[in-house]
Amino acid sequence: MKNILLIVIDGLGDRPNAIFNGLTALEYAYTPNMDRLAGMGTNGLMYPVDIGVVAGSDTSHLSILGYDPSLVYTGRGPFEAMGLGINVKPGDIAFRANFATVDPSGTVTDRRAGRSSMETGKLAREISMNIDGIDFLVKEGVEHRAALVMRGKDLSPDVSDSDPHSAGARVKRIEAKSESGKFTAGVLNKYLDTARKILRESPSNSKRKQHGLPEANELLIRGAGIVPELQDFSSKFGLKAACVAGVPIITGIASLAGMEIHKNERMTGTVNSDFDAKISTALDLLGKYDFVLVNIKGPDVAGHDRNPVLKKEVIERIDKAFERLIPAGSGNVICITGDHSTPCSVGEHSGDPVPILLYTEGCRRDRVNAFNEVASADGSLRIKSGEVMRYLMQMSDRSEKYGA
Template identity: 30%
Template sequence: MKYVVVLGDGMADEPIEELGGKTPLEAAKTPVMDELAKMSEIGMVRTIPEGMSPGSDTANLSVLGYNPRKYYTGRSPLEALSIGVDMKDTDVVYRCNIVTLTEEDCPYEQQKIVDHSSGEISTEDAKILMDAVCKELENDTYKFYVGTSYRHCMVWENGQVLELVPPHDVLTQVIGQHLPEDPILRRMQERSYEILKNHPLNLERKAKGLNPANSFWFWGAGTRPALDAFEDIYHKKGVMISAVDLLKGIAVGAKMDRKIVEGANGGLHTNYEGKAQAAVDALTKEDYDFAYIHVEAPDEMGHQGSVERKIQAIENLDQRVIKIVKEGLDASGEDYRMLVMPDHPTPIRLRTHVSDPVPYMLYDSSRKRKETWNYNEREAQAGGIQKGHGWDMMSYLLS
């Protein structure tokens, strides 16, 4: 038996008036998921423990079978693991986003965040801008590390864990009340804006109609994580397939292997087929028992507030990931179980994460059953199965 999770980050949503009261998952054309649903168990599961922040960090730890209350030490340290940062116990790691501010003729604190991802900036462009700022800001106490796209890390030696607001929670808002109270962190953000707003690369981006990447934004602080090895807990050899540093860092901490897929970038136009095929090859041609395929695009489109693009991301997941995985595993002749689910909802209305339960679909190729339902929030809720702890889903999948 082989096992696979297909995780559509932020895929769950709310009914939307312009979709006739449907969610993007209901409105999307998903023939493969709907076919599987008729031979699957569907239900709802709560991935975010009560009182914890509804981030992709806590949610994906939960789906992977790690109770966030026990294992979570912050988002940024997990990402730092992915890019090879050597953390000391006294280090505090922060996410350093490069965001787009409005560039209005006003003080820094009166600017607004236009885009938390700077138009899904490429890693190559982001590195140029990171280097320009870090040349001035970096010292023995504050070290910067380039990650992927707009997502980077800052390590504060002997630092403090400060509660800072994620930039996707401040979209279209004046930033003043959300800036760090720590004067050094605040000044670093301000100085990054002064350096970047007229950087030649940003002038070029604006001339092309692209959002400039014109300010650092610190958030997601934490200390070095200590996860138990996935194989020690579940006795399965697992592989992580994701474009984002957070998931790759979780894999490093859990001592899972990672597959780096060329062209996978965490955006809408990622290499979906490459991810799917990497999972099929790992499960059929290599000695892996379990694959975790993480697709970031639905979440990014939720943050952008785009109904059309979120639907497109979900349809891509159906046709360009799940279809390939199903056909590849069917052709192998080996039985398999596939769990399809989001980590958390990212409602278009809010453009940020919420901690509501999410719909799951568990397909077992060895069991043939016929139901009438499709896979979406409404029908999963009506199915009546409610699971209270997301971290129990991994044991359920592997049972």
């Protein structure tokens, strides 16, 4: 039995770019290591979640890891909360949240409180509390972002947002969307009233004012979701698993699946992340774990920025880090794919498939000698993300025979 290294390059897929004479960033980039692995392995296209679906990173990673998002995806809140370091538990209700600026009449003047994270960590701790037996946990994120988690009995995600979703509107009261949401809505309104008073009186907001920043005097919440129970990855597949990733949403999913998270401050989840550190960390972990998931975020960021030249450069730096994968592929199974396409011409995710390559010594080969959206289509696989784990299991000689 071999161990498995699964490398998911976020937003990898693209569409033709005029600046590359109609090639994609991945086609145009100089990627000798990916191409060499492609030439030695099994290639094809992967449809994230399903063919034509415009998948998010969260739903696609869940699906790649063998969890059907139609059963376990309960909104972005729970996954972001995990990613911000809140140790969420199944049954918790989680919201995405913004620190915002509100005038005395209750009208939102800046939904993002100047996009500044100054003192938001302290503010988050100040408004983490227990009300009527319910724990309210707030954790700050990048810039104005945060997450709110409610923990306790009789909670339901069937409640509306307080976030009016536009400046100039008033903060909304939480309302129950059904009978089962009534208790949650009630205690949530009580909590938000309390939090509002604390935020307005906090010395942290005085400090923000001294620095010329808008006060973070309101926590706007949206997208209630219940934290799902994911079957432990190690019991699901019999694989002791680790995750190397810089972005909260991926480490959150991996945590919920029971994987151990390995990250350091050089793994930033940006185009400047230390790709070499990720790959060398992952290869070190492959000795201690049966399965290592690596997420590399950079190309997605370049796609969202509509910057094909940056995407190409990031891909070339990633490929450089892949140099050491080739010897590692002899004793392990290596899979490289994307979680979705983020075409530079679109600036958002699209439903185009992504290339996938799988390599281990002695594996089935096809005629593909390059790793990209066009060349990989000559390969043998057309695979949905939810089928990837099954394929990896058989390539690593870990599958049980179905039948005799």
